[in-house]
Amino acid sequence: xxxxxxxxxxxxxxxxxxxxxxxxxxxxxxxxxxxxxxxxxxxxxxxxxxxxxxxxxxxxxxxxxxxxxxxxxxxxxxxxxxxxxxxxxxxxxxxxxxxxxxxxxxxxxxxxxxxxxxxxxxxxxxxxxxxxxxxxxxxxxxxxxxxxxxxxxxxxxxxxxxxxxxxxxxxxxxxxxxxxxxxxxxxxxxxxxxxxxxxxxxxxxxxxxxxxxxxxxxxxxxxxxxxxxxxxxxxxxxxxxxxxxxxxxxxxxxxxx
Numbered sequence: 564x565x566x567x568x569x570x571x572x573x574x575x576x577x578x579x580x581x582x583x584x585x586x587x588x589x590x591x592x593x594x595x596x597x598x599x600x601x602x603x604x605x606x607x608x609x610x611x612x613x614x615x616x617x618x619x620x621x622x623x624x625x626x627x628x629x630x631x632x633x634x635x636x637x638x639x640x641x642x643x644x645x646x647x648x649x650x651x652x653x654x655x656x657x658x659x660x661x662x663x664x665x666x667x668x669x670x671x672x673x674x675x676x677x678x679x680x681x682x683x684x685x686x687x688x689x690x691x692x693x694x695x696x697x698x699x700x701x702x703x704x705x706x707x708x709x710x711x712x713x714x715x716x717x718x719x720x721x722x723x724x725x726x727x728x729x730x731x732x733x734x735x736x737x738x739x740x741x742x743x744x745x746x747x748x749x750x751x752x753x754x755x756x757x758x759x760x761x762x763x764x765x766x767x768x769x770x771x772x773x774x775x776x777x778x779x780x781x782x783x784x785x786x787x788x789x790x791x792x793x794x795x796x797x798x799x800x801x802x803x804x805x806x807x808x809x810x811x812x813x814x815x816x817x818x819x820x
Contacts, residue, residue, distance in 0.1 A: 731813050
């Protein structure tokens with residue numbers, strides 16, 4: 564269907580359609596259903612999931628950071644908020660959702676080019692606000708795989724690192740959080756050099772993978788790539804310690820500091 568025809572069906576200017584389809588402008592749940600119907604989309608679960616996201620698009624807390632941070636920061640927050648399950652595998656850094664304020668501050672203070680104190684403060688505040696997703700009535704399931712290298716990085720010094728490790732231990736006791744550690748002695752494993760966040764959505768077709776890079780987050784949603792990262796996460800999980808042993812492992816590292 565042409566852009567002109569889609570715009571006619573919605574009763575909007577032609578330029579509105581590509582902006583709505585790409586997420587650059589808002590769209591109502593009603594218009595999502597209208598487009599889906601006219602595009603012959605028969606996957607009702609997908610349509611309703613998209614409609615639910617459209618209905619809440621402008622209500623997220625992250626909207627308060629528009630203009631203060633690059634869009635990628637808010638894209639991550641929105642992705643986490645809509646996820647039903649988050650599978651994370653990191654080898655050097657800790658997940659933003661599990662960082663203490665002091666640890667997060669030390670991470671942002673190490674960014675190149677250096678950030679001003681105000682910019683560091685904004686990024687830390689945003690990162691801490693992201694963590695509210697874990698405290699809402701129906702939080703997403705969080706399955707985290709961390710390499711021992713990430714646990715031994717002393718951002719902010721030994722005292723900050725110890726408090727961070729003790730925080731990981733406490734959070735890992737939640738029913739919705741599973742923390743798994745890959746010790747050095749486990750050797751190599753698939754995806755050892757990547758930081759991967761796999762966000763499962765209400766329907767599989769809306770799943771998204773987020774990859775960290777020095778120039779910002781990258782988002783992947785093609786089925787072939789999603790399948791690859793699911794397999795990669797499964798393989799990493801297979802070599803990781805189970806949650807109870809992982810919790811003991813992290814506590815031992817904290818005790819050594």
